[in-house]
Amino acid sequence: MTPRLAPILAAATSGLRLEDPLWLLALAALPVVLWLRGRAKVPVLVVPFAAAWHRASMAAASSWTIVCAVAGLALVVGALARPQRFETRRDVRSQGFDIMLAIDLSGSMLSEDYVRGGERINRLQAIKPVIQAFIERRTSDRIGVVLFSAKAYTLAPLTTDHAWLSKQLERVKIGLIEDGTAIGDALGVAIARLDQSKWEDNGRRKGAFIVLLTDGGNNMGAITPTQSARLAHARGIPIYTIGAGKDGYVPYPIFDDQGKEVDTRQILSDLDEDALRAIAAETGGKYFRAADTGTIEAAFQAIDSNQKIEFQAKSTLLTTELFPWLAVPGLALFGTGAWLSRRK
Numbered sequence: 001m002t003p004r005l006a007p008i009l010a011a012a013t014s015g016l017r018l019e020d021p022l023w024l025l026a027l028a029a030l031p032v033v034l035w036l037r038g039r040a041k042v043p044v045l046v047v048p049f050a051a052a053w054h055r056a057s058m059a060a061a062s063s064w065t066i067v068c069a070v071a072g073l074a075l076v077v078g079a080l081a082r083p084q085r086f087e088t089r090r091d092v093r094s095q096g097f098d099i100m101l102a103i104d105l106s107g108s109m110l111s112e113d114y115v116r117g118g119e120r121i122n123r124l125q126a127i128k129p130v131i132q133a134f135i136e137r138r139t140s141d142r143i144g145v146v147l148f149s150a151k152a153y154t155l156a157p158l159t160t161d162h163a164w165l166s167k168q169l170e171r172v173k174i175g176l177i178e179d180g181t182a183i184g185d186a187l188g189v190a191i192a193r194l195d196q197s198k199w200e201d202n203g204r205r206k207g208a209f210i211v212l213l214t215d216g217g218n219n220m221g222a223i224t225p226t227q228s229a230r231l232a233h234a235r236g237i238p239i240y241t242i243g244a245g246k247d248g249y250v251p252y253p254i255f256d257d258q259g260k261e262v263d264t265r266q267i268l269s270d271l272d273e274d275a276l277r278a279i280a281a282e283t284g285g286k287y288f289r290a291a292d293t294g295t296i297e298a299a300f301q302a303i304d305s306n307q308k309i310e311f312q313a314k315s316t317l318l319t320t321e322l323f324p325w326l327a328v329p330g331l332a333l334f335g336t337g338a339w340l341s342r343r344k
Helices: 021-038 050-080 123-137 162-170 183-195 225-234 273-283 293-306 323-343
Strands: 004-018 083-096 098-104 114-116 119-121 142-148 152-159 208-214 239-244 249-255 261-268 287-290 311-321
Touching: 021 050, 050 323, 083 323, 098 123, 098 152, 098 183, 114 123, 114 293, 123 162, 123 239, 123 293, 142 162, 142 183, 152 162, 152 183, 183 208, 183 225, 208 273, 225 273, 239 273, 239 293, 273 287, 287 293
Parallel strands: 098 142, 098 208, 208 239, 239 287
Antiparallel strands: 004 083, 083 311, 114 119, 142 152, 249 261
């Protein structure tokens, strides 16, 4: 399954380098040449006072001649070392997934069988921070949320605005939807949202998966979880299922007319683990049991690592030859030194 691709701003680094630095060894020969030149013999027997004349002419003209010649040679040698200005452009593309989170808001999610910081919390309170952390980690993905109870609704379509999505999740509470558990409808809505994105030529979805989190069994809705799983399988969409809550009897809060918790009673968990395993197996996903806050986090971390993105990068090296900037003035100085020497 090929993930959705999203371009990221290209990065660039620049600097200077020498393509043939061994030419710089020739600079070491210049002091030797100057030393040998100073030891050259003069024609003392041909012309009277030739030695004195030679020294006088050397004193008058050789200083500029030597400066020009040596500087010119040094620049030419530097040019032969092929200095270059380089710029490395790194074009990065990220692989991003489309993810739909289907979250159960049935009344049983109020069961207080989780503990955080020594205090009892309900199932929705336990999963909210874990879901938000999962969203924050998936920086290159488009994520949407479906809420369901007796019916299923879209809280957020696929979006890359994860800050906005987190704010929407903060407002989620139980009681917004008529009580019940319509798992099949929730999966159907999630698949429909993914339908709005691109597909492969063979009709299978590219780079998408669904995370279903529930604490009960399907007892409402127009379609069954099995029908939704088959539809997801046909489109190549894995469904990862997470069963929340502990087995057996769990504490459930009792509220007064003002919505204040006044007491608790014991209710029996009705999680249908077999159905959740079947959904995951049918679609190529996995089933996780989240009996405490630690296993909830472990489940989302496992999903995150199993459907992890990688970055693809293509580097381009752009070089500019600086040879003319040294060779031209070097030859000019060397020619000037030769002209001064010939003139004297």
